[in-house]
Amino acid sequence: MRALIQRVTSASVSIQQNLFSSIGHGLLILVGIEDTDTQEDIDWLVQKVINLRIFNDVNGVMNLSIKDIDGEILVVSQFTLHADTKKGNRPSYIRAAKPAVSIPLYEHFVSCLAKEIQKPIATGQFGADMQVLLTNDGPVTIWLDTKNKGY
Helix, strand or coil: CEEEEEEEEEEEEEECCEEEEEECCEEEEEEECECCCCHHHHHHHHHHHHHCCCEECCCCCEEECCCCCCCEEEEEECHHHHCECCCCCCCECCCECCHHHHHHHHHHHHHHHHHHHCCCCEECCCCCCEEEEEEEEEEEEEEEECCCCCC
């Protein structure tokens, strides 16, 4: 699993010009799933996300997690995180899991996050053409890949 995590003051997803979901202060997580992802990948990523200390404390130091600030989370599925651009100029998405694999893993990732922070998680709509709007706070953007945990 790959995740692009952005600390935001607000974020939203619209589909066909209609607001689908939105959050205030928290995290926008773009997540890409590949065929080899398992429960172990979900568990690692959930723990990493909820414990990342990327929110400022009273001294302006990034020392607080999403749980510490009681923030919100918006998760959007994005298969293009698995783009292979090594050959030519047209990305290949061969590593991105097909919906039969990725939808259950995506939904399980979302439910595990919700259980950990004990609040609902906002989402996009899997497979939809979405417009994602965000105000990146900092900016703070973190890249995580469960296949490269030492990143």
